[in-house]
Amino acid sequence: MALSGLEIFKLLPKTNCGDCGVPTCMAFAMKLAQKKAELAECPHASEEANAALGAAAEPPIRLVKIGGANALEIGNETVMFRHEKTFFHPTGIALELRTSQGKEAIQETVKSIEAYVPERVGEDMSTDLFFLEHDSEDGADFAAAVEVIKENSRKGLILSCGDRAALKQGLELLKDDRPAVFLREKLADEDIELAQAFGAALVLMAGSLEDLEAQAAAAREAGLTDIILNLEARDTGELLRNNTILRRGALKSAFKPFGYPLLSRIRSESPFELLAEASISVCKYSSIVVLPAIYDTALLYTLFTLRQNIFTDPQKPIQVDAKVYPIGEPTADSPVFVTTNFSLTYFMVSGEIENSGISAHLVICDVEGQSVLTAWAAGKFVGETIAKFIKDIKLEEEVRTRKLVIPGFVSQISGDLEDSLPGWEVVVGPREASDIPSFIKSVSLT
Amino acid sequence: MTFEIPKETNPGRIEAVTIGATKEQGGTRSSTVTIGGSTALPFLNFEGDIPHPPVVAMEVFDTPPPKWPEALRDHFRDVIDKPAAMAKKCVEEHGVELISVRLEGTHPEKGDKSPEEAAEIVTEVLRSVDVPLIITGHSHFEKTNAVMKKVCEVTAGENCLINYTETDNYKTIAAACIAYDHSLTAQSPIDVNLGKQLNILLTDMDFPRERIVMDPMTGTLGYGLEYTYSIMERIRNDGLGGDRMLSFPMLVNPGYESFQVKEARAMEAEYPEWGDTTVRGAYWEIATAMSLLSAGAELLILYHPESVAVVKGKIREMFATEEGA
Numbered sequence: 001m002a003l004s005g006l007e008i009f010k011l012l013p014k015t016n017c018g019d020c021g022v023p024t025c026m027a028f029a030m031k032l033a034q035k036k037a038e039l040a041e042c043p044h045a046s047e048e049a050n051a052a053l054g055a056a057a058e059p060p061i062r063l064v065k066i067g068g069a070n071a072l073e074i075g076n077e078t079v080m081f082r083h084e085k086t087f088f089h090p091t092g093i094a095l096e097l098r099t100s101q102g103k104e105a106i107q108e109t110v111k112s113i114e115a116y117v118p119e120r121v122g123e124d125m126s127t128d129l130f131f132l133e134h135d136s137e138d139g140a141d142f143a144a145a146v147e148v149i150k151e152n153s154r155k156g157l158i159l160s161c162g163d164r165a166a167l168k169q170g171l172e173l174l175k176d177d178r179p180a181v182f183l184r185e186k187l188a189d190e191d192i193e194l195a196q197a198f199g200a201a202l203v204l205m206a207g208s209l210e211d212l213e214a215q216a217a218a219a220r221e222a223g224l225t226d227i228i229l230n231l232e233a234r235d236t237g238e239l240l241r242n243n244t245i246l247r248r249g250a251l252k253s254a255f256k257p258f259g260y261p262l263l264s265r266i267r268s269e270s271p272f273e274l275l276a277e278a279s280i281s282v283c284k285y286s287s288i289v290v291l292p293a294i295y296d297t298a299l300l301y302t303l304f305t306l307r308q309n310i311f312t313d314p315q316k317p318i319q320v321d322a323k324v325y326p327i328g329e330p331t332a333d334s335p336v337f338v339t340t341n342f343s344l345t346y347f348m349v350s351g352e353i354e355n356s357g358i359s360a361h362l363v364i365c366d367v368e369g370q371s372v373l374t375a376w377a378a379g380k381f382v383g384e385t386i387a388k389f390i391k392d393i394k395l396e397e398e399v400r401t402r403k404l405v406i407p408g409f410v411s412q413i414s415g416d417l418e419d420s421l422p423g424w425e426v427v428v429g430p431r432e433a434s435d436i437p438s439f440i441k442s443v444s445l446t
Numbered sequence: 447m448t449f450e451i452p453k454e455t456n457p458g459r460i461e462a463v464t465i466g467a468t469k470e471q472g473g474t475r476s477s478t479v480t481i482g483g484s485t486a487l488p489f490l491n492f493e494g495d496i497p498h499p500p501v502v503a504m505e506v507f508d509t510p511p512p513k514w515p516e517a518l519r520d521h522f523r524d525v526i527d528k529p530a531a532m533a534k535k536c537v538e539e540h541g542v543e544l545i546s547v548r549l550e551g552t553h554p555e556k557g558d559k560s561p562e563e564a565a566e567i568v569t570e571v572l573r574s575v576d577v578p579l580i581i582t583g584h585s586h587f588e589k590t591n592a593v594m595k596k597v598c599e600v601t602a603g604e605n606c607l608i609n610y611t612e613t614d615n616y617k618t619i620a621a622a623c624i625a626y627d628h629s630l631t632a633q634s635p636i637d638v639n640l641g642k643q644l645n646i647l648l649t650d651m652d653f654p655r656e657r658i659v660m661d662p663m664t665g666t667l668g669y670g671l672e673y674t675y676s677i678m679e680r681i682r683n684d685g686l687g688g689d690r691m692l693s694f695p696m697l698v699n700p701g702y703e704s705f706q707v708k709e710a711r712a713m714e715a716e717y718p719e720w721g722d723t724t725v726r727g728a729y730w731e732i733a734t735a736m737s738l739l740s741a742g743a744e745l746l747i748l749y750h751p752e753s754v755a756v757v758k759g760k761i762r763e764m765f766a767t768e769e770g771a
Binding site (some may be wrong): 118302312348 | 490671
């Protein structure tokens with residue numbers, strides 16, 4: 001049974017020493033209760049506390065890190081549906097590299113992937129990992145490839161190598177880089193030793209739930225904590241069902257052997273099919289999705305955007321920066337529109353102004369990412385605040401236009417806004433963004 | 447093994463809705479399409495009944511869409527302004543089981559075609575293909591009402607899916623559907639309660655439950671997809687949980703919405719980071735369609751032939767039952 005924060009607090013030293021990284025024992029107890037911390041972070045916990053908290057404090061899905069300085073964190077999810085709370089750790093996207101490609105080709109791919117960091121609503125988006133597959137004759141190729149990747153990238157590595165000696169050479173090069181080892185065969189004692197010696201996470205691969213359970217139980221018994229599960233799926237349907245069963249097993253049945261992040265390999269040759277299956281993986285519980293070594297930026301950009309959407313916290317809408325956005329190529333005499341910095345509002349309004357074919361200035365006010373009506377109700381999108389922002393950004397020096405189009409939902413602020421912004425005429429625009437093109441045709445905005 | 451697959455059974459069942467009518471049923475279609483009917487979350491066939499797979503439709507236009515990107519236009523260049531021929535191509539070459547006829551050109555600001563002209567276009571499409579039709583209107587209340595009334599009348603008995611009504615404008619169209627035997631889409635703006643409210647209004651006027659399809663309103667990838675996604679998951683969970691005012695199959699528009707946004711259309715030269723323009727629109731549409739399928743979409747209107755092929759293939763894969771399971 002899960003313990004409450006207060007029950008946990010009673011078991012803690014109550015010294016408020018801060019060694020766990022949280023200022024007070026009470027605060028730490030609360031984090032434990034919410035499964036956002038682990039008891040191991042408290043160096044002074046008594047054995048009694050360990051015993052009592054042990055199972056209760058373990059998060060239902062373990063947080064696993066792969067990589068050195070800017071490690072990818074996966075797992076620690078708490079819900080089946082994002083609307084229940086949120087999904088915490090975005091799916092890590094791994095690109096597969098093969099030793100048979102040769103050093104030059106690997107280097108070239110790594111370099112171009114490193115350089116590909118597109119931005120969307122203020123977030124830099126990129127792939128997270130490389131998955132290195134040893135598929136050439138020479139064992140020495142493996143360490144050589146690891147070296148090339150390490151020289152050109154700081155992304156974490158997942159190593160897949162059938163030759164343990166070669167794998168060990170690769171791991172030697174990644175001593176401080178927390179790699180993961182993908183097991184092509186059933187877990188063996190040697191794998192456990194290697195993982196422990198090099199601080200590597202293990203990806204357990206299995207063809208059935210029974211097999212996966214047996215391997216995960218064995219790894220746990222050996223004291224391994226950084227485990228990732230790969231249940232092979234025949235097709236996208238099986239992938240969806242497997243992932244759902246494993247996630248439920250961890251969250252609802254509290255079945256410990258399945259309380260780890262999931263890895264899915266997508267093998268399709270058609271980029272369209274690849275994207276389709278990867279989309280299901282991102283939505284339905286894969287913590288890592290391994291893609292073949294493609295360098296298709298349109299595909300990656302699409303998948304990055306999907307991941308950004310699905311892993312947005314439903315409680316915290318995405319915001320865009322508050323400033324004046326040029327739509328088309330506006331001049332000092334182009335019309336001026338104003339709305340809020342809720343990303344969706346911004347996208348809709350800017351898209352529709354663009355659709356209308358005119359150039360304009362779009363003033364985006366900071367209302368902490370709320371939509372027009374919500375922001376108005378909260379007093380953040382009213383005459384005074386809008387006027388203040390327009391003065392702060394010195395819009396009057398940038399444009400000669402003195403007409404300001406406001407969203408139709410807040411027509412009631414027109415008077416206040418005109419009072420606070422002498423010299424300007426407020427024009428009430430449509431309620432819905434989709435009506436902007438016809439609105440633009442029907443009135444004079446300059 | 448000690449692990450037992452945690453199966454969840456649901457008290458509710460999603461309404462099964464059939465679109466189209468054969469000769470015996472009073473129409474002229476050679477096939478009909480049934481969606482919904484499930485007692486489990488999308489594709490979780492190990493714990494419930496999922497009798498019908500989701501269905502992909504394609505769309506034809508009374509007026510060629512002015513802003514279609516070249517990558518899409520290339521596939522339909524010879525038929526884009528001939529809805530009947532385009533419908534035939536979609537059915538014969540791309541194998542879709544349903545055609546949506548979008549009557550955007552009847553909007554007063556987008557061509558103002560008359561109800562009679564619209565009816566004629568729909569009749570032509572009906573003649574050129576033998577699959578069921580979706581008739582898609584727009585948000586101009588008076589005009590869409592007049593158009594839909596006329597279209598319902600001339601297609602009486604065909605059980606088209608009349609797409610759509612909204613809370614502020616449902617009576618005329620719903621009454622026409624009842625009078626002429628058609629099904630209906632109830633559209634609400636990405637909100638569980640508003641969706642439920644419209645379903646209550648419709649059932650209160652004795653609109654048959656087995657003819658209602660919900661449209662939760664599609665936000666495409668990057669433009670509110672996460673809202674549509676979560677609202678659909680909530681609607682589906684509530685519907686299966688026993689809320690009879692939310693247990694209807696859902697329709698989404700990945701095609702129309704995806705090909706409107708900049709990401710699907712802008713040239714690579716202008717946005718190099720976005721990659722190849724010729725495939726990007728289809729990618730955008732596929733990611734939108736696949737995520738909404740996993741959230742409960744049963745009827746998807748798609749545009750790009752590549753998306754149609756891939757999404758249909760993935761539906762087949764996901765719908766298939768495991769042997770012995």
